[in-house]
Amino acid sequence: MPSLRRFVNQLGERENIDQVFLVADKQLRANRNGNLYLQLRLIDKTGSLTGMLWNATDSIFNSIPTGNYLRVAGTTQLYNGQMQMIVTRIEPADARQIDDQDFVMVSSEEIDKLAKRLVELLRGVQNPHLRNLAECFLADEEFMGKFITAPAGIKNHHAYRGGLLAHVVSLMEVCRVVAPRYPELDGDMLLIGAFLHDAGKIDELTYDTEFGYSDEGQLIGHVVMILSTVEDKVAESERMAGERFPPELMLRLKHLIISHHGEYQYGSPKLPMTLEAIALHLLDNLDAKLYSVAQIMKEDVGSESAWTSYNQSLGRKFFKGSGDKA
Amino acid sequence: MPSLRRFVNQLGERENIDQVFLVADKQLRANRNGNLYLQLRLIDKTGSLTGMLWNATDSIFNSIPTGNYLRVAGTTQLYNGQMQMIVTRIEPADARQIDDQDFVMVSSEEIDKLAKRLVELLRGVQNPHLRNLAECFLADEEFMGKFITAPAGIKNHHAYRGGLLAHVVSLMEVCRVVAPRYPELDGDMLLIGAFLHDAGKIDELTYDTEFGYSDEGQLIGHVVMILSTVEDKVAESERMAGERFPPELMLRLKHLIISHHGEYQYGSPKLPMTLEAIALHLLDNLDAKLYSVAQIMKEDVGSESAWTSYNQSLGRKFFKGSGDKA
Amino acid sequence: MPSLRRFVNQLGERENIDQVFLVADKQLRANRNGNLYLQLRLIDKTGSLTGMLWNATDSIFNSIPTGNYLRVAGTTQLYNGQMQMIVTRIEPADARQIDDQDFVMVSSEEIDKLAKRLVELLRGVQNPHLRNLAECFLADEEFMGKFITAPAGIKNHHAYRGGLLAHVVSLMEVCRVVAPRYPELDGDMLLIGAFLHDAGKIDELTYDTEFGYSDEGQLIGHVVMILSTVEDKVAESERMAGERFPPELMLRLKHLIISHHGEYQYGSPKLPMTLEAIALHLLDNLDAKLYSVAQIMKEDVGSESAWTSYNQSLGRKFFKGSGDKA
Amino acid sequence: MPSLRRFVNQLGERENIDQVFLVADKQLRANRNGNLYLQLRLIDKTGSLTGMLWNATDSIFNSIPTGNYLRVAGTTQLYNGQMQMIVTRIEPADARQIDDQDFVMVSSEEIDKLAKRLVELLRGVQNPHLRNLAECFLADEEFMGKFITAPAGIKNHHAYRGGLLAHVVSLMEVCRVVAPRYPELDGDMLLIGAFLHDAGKIDELTYDTEFGYSDEGQLIGHVVMILSTVEDKVAESERMAGERFPPELMLRLKHLIISHHGEYQYGSPKLPMTLEAIALHLLDNLDAKLYSVAQIMKEDVGSESAWTSYNQSLGRKFFKGSGDKA
Amino acid sequence: MPSLRRFVNQLGERENIDQVFLVADKQLRANRNGNLYLQLRLIDKTGSLTGMLWNATDSIFNSIPTGNYLRVAGTTQLYNGQMQMIVTRIEPADARQIDDQDFVMVSSEEIDKLAKRLVELLRGVQNPHLRNLAECFLADEEFMGKFITAPAGIKNHHAYRGGLLAHVVSLMEVCRVVAPRYPELDGDMLLIGAFLHDAGKIDELTYDTEFGYSDEGQLIGHVVMILSTVEDKVAESERMAGERFPPELMLRLKHLIISHHGEYQYGSPKLPMTLEAIALHLLDNLDAKLYSVAQIMKEDVGSESAWTSYNQSLGRKFFKGSGDKA
Amino acid sequence: MPSLRRFVNQLGERENIDQVFLVADKQLRANRNGNLYLQLRLIDKTGSLTGMLWNATDSIFNSIPTGNYLRVAGTTQLYNGQMQMIVTRIEPADARQIDDQDFVMVSSEEIDKLAKRLVELLRGVQNPHLRNLAECFLADEEFMGKFITAPAGIKNHHAYRGGLLAHVVSLMEVCRVVAPRYPELDGDMLLIGAFLHDAGKIDELTYDTEFGYSDEGQLIGHVVMILSTVEDKVAESERMAGERFPPELMLRLKHLIISHHGEYQYGSPKLPMTLEAIALHLLDNLDAKLYSVAQIMKEDVGSESAWTSYNQSLGRKFFKGSGDKA
Secondary structure, X not given: OOOOOOOHHHOOOOOEEEEEEXXXXXXXXXXXXXXXXXXXXEEEOOEEEEXXXXXXXXXXXXXXXXXXXXXXXXXEEEEOOEXXXXXXXXXXXXXXXXXXXXXXXXXXXXXXXXXXXXXXXXXXXXXXXXXXXHHHHHOOHHHHHHHOOOOOOOOOOOOOOOHHHHHHHHHHHHHHHHHHHOOOOOHHHXXXXXXXXXXXXXXXXXXXXXXXXXXXXXXXXXXXXXXXXXHHHHHHHHHHHOOOOOHHHHHHHHHHHHOOXXXXXXXXXXXXXXXXXXXXXXXXXXXXXXXXXXXXXXXXOOOOOOEOOOEOXXXXXXXXXXXXXX | XXXXXXXXXXXXXXOEEEEEEEEEEEEEEEOOOOOEXXXXXXXXXXXXXXXXXXXXXXXXXXXXXXXEEEEEEEEEEEEOOEEEEEEEEEEEOOHHHOOHHHOOOOOHHHHHHHXXXXXXXHHOOOOHHHHHHHHHHHOOHHHHHHHOOOOOOOOOOOOOOOHHHHHHHHHHHHHHHHHHHOOOOOHHHHXXXXXXOOOOHHHHEEOOOOOEEOHHHHHOOHHHHHHHHHHHHHHHHHHHHOOOOOHHHHHHHHHHHHOOOOOHHHOOOOXXXXXXHHHHHHHHHHHHHXXXXXXHHHHOOOXXXXXXXXXXXXXXXXXXXXOOOO | OOOOOOOHHHOOOOOEEEEEEEEEEEEEEEOOOOOEEEEEEEEEOOEEEEEEEEOOOHHHHHHOOOOEEEEEEEEEEEXXXXXEEEEEEEEEOOHHHOOHHHOOOOOHHHHHHHXXXXXXXXXXXXXXXXXXXXXXXXXXXXXHHHHOOOOOOOOOOOOOOOHHHXXXXXXXXXXXXXXXXXXXXXXXHHHHHHHHOOOOHHHHEEOOOOXXXXXXXXXXXXXXXXXXXXXXXXXXXXHHHOOOOOHHHHHHHHHHHHOOOOOHHHOOOOOOOOHHHHHHHHHHHHXXXXXXXXXXXXXXXXXXXXXXXXXXXXXXXXXXXXXXOO | XXXXXXXXXXXXXXXXXXXEEEEEEEEEEEOOOOOEEEEEEEEEOOEEXXXXXXXXXHHHHHHOOOOEEEEEEEEEXXXXXXXXXXXXXXXXXXXXXXXXXXXXXXOHHHHHHHHHHHHHHHHOOOOHHHHXXXXXHHOOHHHHHHHOOOOOOOOOOOOOOOHHHHHHHHHHHHHHHHHHHOOOOOHHHHHHHHHHOOOXXXXXXXXXXXXXXXXXXXXXXXXXXXXXXXHHHHHHHHHHHOOOOOHHHHHHHHHHHXXXXXXXXXXXXXXXXXXXXXXXXXXXXXHHHHHHHHHHHHHOOOOOOOEOOOEOOXXXXXXXXXXXOO | OOOOOOOHXXXXXXXXXEEEEXXXXXXXXXXXXXXXXXXXXXXXXXXXXXXXXXXXXXXXXXXXXXXXXXXXXXXXXXXXXXXXEEEEEEEEOOHHHOOHHHOOOOOHHHHHHHHHHHHHHHHOOOOHHHHHHHHHXXXXXXXXXXXXXXXXXXXXXXXXXXXXXXXXXXXXXXXXXXXXXXXXXXXXXXXXXXXXXXXXHHHHEEOOOOOEEOHHHHHOOHHHHOHHHHHHHHHHHHHHHXXXXXXXXXXXXXXXXXXXXXOHHHOOOOOOOXXXXXXXXXXXXXXXXXXXXXXXXXXXXXXXXXXXXXXXXXXXXXXXXXXXXX | OOOOOOOHXXXXXXXXXEEEEEEEEEEEEEOXXXXXXXXXXXXXXXXXXXXXXOOOOHHHHHHOOOOXXXXXXXXXXXXXXXXXXXXXXXXXOOHHHOOHHHOOOOOHHHHHHHHHHHHHHHHOOOOHHHHHHHHHHHOOHHXXXXXXXXXXXXXXXXXXXXXXXXXXXXXXXXXXXXXXXOOOOOHHHHHHHHHHOOOOHHHHEEOOOOOEEOHHHHHOOHHHHHHXXXXXXXXXXXXXXXXXXXXXXXXXXXXXXXXXXXXXXXXXXXXXXXXXXXXXXXXXXHXXXXXXXXXXXXXXXXXXXXXXXXXXXXXXXXXXXXXXXX
């Protein structure tokens, strides 16, 4: 049975809505007249919108559990180009009204599928040192538990639970098909680099309740944070394999991670100096940009224009087109 | 029988050489004592080096035909980190001493193969408008004659006869495998964009005798020069097909070409504003950088270092490694 | 009889206004309480201001024709440093209340005068090839129709109907007096360059109903769009004159157009490489900047300060002074 | 009688020369074999070239007076793209062999003419305060003596004795014709700004014997150095006129001078914030660039190319063309 | 008796306040419904907040004297991350309610102490020329009166009455302890440079009633404005001492002042070219940055986060920490 | 007895020299005529110069041990602004001719003194956690052995054996006197940060025989390399002290190290976000710049100019002055 739900990315202006949302965040504020109002962040798997409840009170505020499902009624409107909902009623959701599949960006089935694919891809590595190293990561339950849960960012690309895994698997797939086109590229190295390049994000970001940066994430950053884990895993894989992990191989792998932002201005402490590092930087950029821009195009609702609105961080509008390409 | 030739990229310091080279350029100069000397550019398929003939005369100078094979004897030396040859004798080459295969970066067999592959790739395009357009280009003998002959640059990547074709086919192969990984990408559009993005170079560069820029190439540039050809071919394909070429499709294609340098600072008059334009810019960059850096590593002769020398235009050294990666 | 009208650039805070405006744009929005309001863009020849009509309805919204004259009553106020009007009444304008001269930045008399001057200036060109070329443009009624109507921009300099013509004639006048001061400069070339440098804007911008960018304008840009028109007109002028248009002359002209933004960061695909290109870039800049800054000073209403407010795009305030210069 | 002289800008490769030059600089150096050689800078009014005298001695070195005329014989050659002369003989010049007109970039007649024109232009100023101020400068013999002698730079534009005057008068002429085109511009202010903008160079540069920077010139710079002179002259003009010089007028004038480099990156402590300051910056740039690039084109000898060689400081080649523009 | 006052930097959300503030600025505005409201800037020595009085009238507006003490009642709230007060009552302050010490950033006792310390530090200078020069400044009552009153800025570091003095003395103390660590540094020169580097701010800024820039301050800037005062004082000290002030010493001092912004992009007309200029630039930066960031941390109220909010001008958040450093 | 030696920084042009040098590097090259010559790098404690021995042979080349003392005779000359020596004789040095003190930038006595001072400064730390941590480093003989031997760079500041120690102790001394001036600064943290900020250089650089970068140094860099050592030492100090090292303290310390380059463009992966990080960045910069520029001034030999020659990496000349400052 198709969902009757109006998804966030389907909402037009001035729609009357009465359905379940996941409440990601809540704030109690006073307006200019000193009256309190409640500002909510309402999400489903297709995006998020702000809900405003006027004439709120502390007790209403306290009664709302974030991270939970609520049934919310109200009317949509555009405010400064963003869709909002003027909330008129809010109440606990009846469990029967909730379809989990409506609220996850990536369903647990999909995460399972992605995680399985990750394992396949890593087990396809030929270089025994790198495959052993990969096994050590796969065997680390705490690491993997975070790896399949973490987002890839808090507002840019793949900013959803499971987003890191989705980005990494997508990037690895691309690496797997691109590497054979360039015989000078070490495909195994590139694949392991794709696997680990953003792995520091599992501790750089916080994503238990809401998305943010950990203190260490802000002060040190994922590019650097993962290095000591890599060193530990390499030592572990040496113990496991009973042989030395080639020092140059480790050096190349650490360089791949540390240089993947590609340019100083993006906080990269080193420029890419190996072929794999150059390829990883550009393909990572490709995967992230294509996801972000496709998302920007999708989320640009409530307008018939062939153009998205101006995107500050990318410095341009994007062309959605009129569809007349046939 | 393996070639007995010492190729340019094999030359070490202080080797005595007596073999055939292609002479790409010659200049007669006076040294500080007023004595004339001859400076030659000697090439084979692996690279080029400067030859210096001391105590030259106008008649020696005039007797040397550039663009031809000559037998050159002398001794190699490093000068400011570049390999040179002090030429002691120079004479016409005996035809039996010449193996054409030693002097072309891309053999005519290879060019045939690449050209055939180009046709295959273009005929794989599903969109009938774009396939018709491609056919109009393929049917234009003058265009194709230049397209398979032109270099992709005069000193950066793929700077050899046939280099444009080699770069374009390599890029198209990458586009072909990457596009299916992103359902939002229009793979046909991306492929045609890869085909035409640098096609303006056939008239931007001169490559009959030696490589250089045409006046139009310097004053207008390949990014813009190809546009009117595209317009003409679109008109031709409309006549051929008897139906309108969708205007938005042409606009997207022109935008793909015009924005492929990706950033204003590289002379791009527009930033990429479609998914295909973003992908083309990054994959073009990938193909060009991997070729250039692999070449820089290969050409870095006369040193046992794990590092290439500093590359001015890329602002770094590259790590060749010690080979201890097993 | 002097106009009794309070022009937009004369409005102070808290004035009661009841007069005719041209309505350039209208939007219906819901405020935070879910009540609808109407936001209008009201213009006369001296500028524009936002009108807010509270408690609007869909039927009010639908009853307002944009691009038409309306009688609007209300009170002015400053909001975030911009003058606004709180609209209390809005009704069709009595034709007798409307003086067309109050609403055009450039009157049709003025446009006629400018167009006549354009013709004079072009007919003063000595070089027969360039004069023939100019005639081909002048004879193209569709081109000229757009040329005398188009604005020169949508928010920066000369952003009004006829603005392109006004900018171009002003720039040509400057070129005409500056060129003789530098004997190395080809004054004819400079003049034709000034005529055509922004001509691509006739199709880059849309200005039938409201100002904006066409899709082609955004994806390709005026710097490039005009080139094929130039090629067509050159061919036409060759047919007309029965002789070849010198190829280098065409190349120089195309370079003049393509490089007139002067620096890569402003989307110029090429840097100016001829004397005329250098001069055109700087004089175009002069004409545009003097217009913009004079406009910024004029429009800076509602303040007795000797300074304009901070201008984001130019990164500074401007000094209007206290007048004590005598 | 036309000069039989081969001027510096006429010299081709491998010419035998025996004529008078002005010796601007001399240095005694040891070559790699420990032998001494003499390096001279030989100039005439069309440019300069380096002369090399091998096997020099201290006594030869000491016998050569710089800043004087010498008869020099030798042969020209291109060295790294620059014309040189291998000097074979050097001797005092016979006064009858010297035609002063061959050695000055600007003849004293021309300087007289320029100085006279400067006075005319300044006396055309309508604003009495500014005209009085100009008179105070004109009456200052020490100031004017330096002003008509100083170069405008030591290697960029107008780098010759009298160059400051030539640049200033040329710029004032342009200001005089441009100002009336923009009614908002104060033409008197612009003219006085053009007169004084670079006047600090009279003490920033040294030009008695050879061109260089004074210590104060390097540590403080002409943009700032002239300000206290302006303050003194304003005070003097007040005493002379018996009335106050309007403070805002002085402020505007000082701002005009201090901001004329236009952008922070060129050492401008302030951005132009008045219309006159904007115009002065752009027209100064125009006058300097047109002079420099015309000079670069003229001095680009010994080559049949339509292009100058690459100019490092302007980041491009310039197009001289093939002459086929008719 | 400890103050019962709730200081600005102690205020949390939703506090009821009724106490005296200093009113720094007032504006009367109309809201979207055309109703007037009053916006006040309320300060005490710990910071400032905006007060909003709804339903204001012209007569209320006129009755409020800025720069005076008022008793203000209302409720605090966070608005866009800034603390505001919704003002419900406003009335003249009873003199007995006012404790001057609550409202000055620097008490007059503290200013006296700083001024005394300034004199001590200057009298510790060994170089007789520089000490004489310092005495001439100290003896100039008008100069000193401004010097101890002026702020060091209007919104960045030390933006309070007496702030210039506080910054300068703090910087001089640092110079005094750093200079002996580098024997090549001239400690006297560095100290005098620290004293005078920002002295131009006494006339660049206006601070009688409210803080702002003078016209001269905006058009010329403090870096340049102080130079003629230095020249005058040097002349005065020469008269006083009866001996020449060494010209190089003056040049070095002027360079110290003119280059202290350190880089062109910060409006420095010259880069530091002496050791003292390099040290002054970096230590000035140190003193200003430490003050600003400590202030940003202190003023970041109403949040339990270990992080300040994002600071636009410094491009980052700052880490306040959780205190768990022991 | 004063040394009779002519030190490198005392050498003028055309001096005849016959004394002992330390030979840092040697290369055998062929000149343009195919003749071999030897290029040596000759150093003493005041600097280095290039020695050229013409007509060299392989056997001469092989007989010269680098890193050893040799007696070298020849004549000095300026070549491209650098002092060179044309070597005429070269022979083993008699041990009695060698005074070790002439060849070390830092004598072993001085290193001992600096190392002792380092210990004193570290033992002055009050925070018990940080003092324990410091003790763990001091107790690590391998670490300390490298720490007192390593240079601080290979060509910029403190590029000599012991240079790292000299730079670090100098910086710590400055931190010690500056910290008390700012009560918000944690002086202990700053001091430990100064101690460890560059400690990664002990493995980033190679300095056994000649100075260079290790592979890890180039690919990872000292900013990141030291972090795992810090983690290890913290763990060690926890075991030693029997109590937890506060996590925030470690985070702050790691941030101090990782952000000390201060800006992205200098390869800093994070901007300084604590007061100590801001102070360390600026004071490190101060110590390095003052050393470098003082060195540039000292090494600028063979010229009477008040100015050093242009320094490419700092983008300016420096003012040495004429000494007339008294």
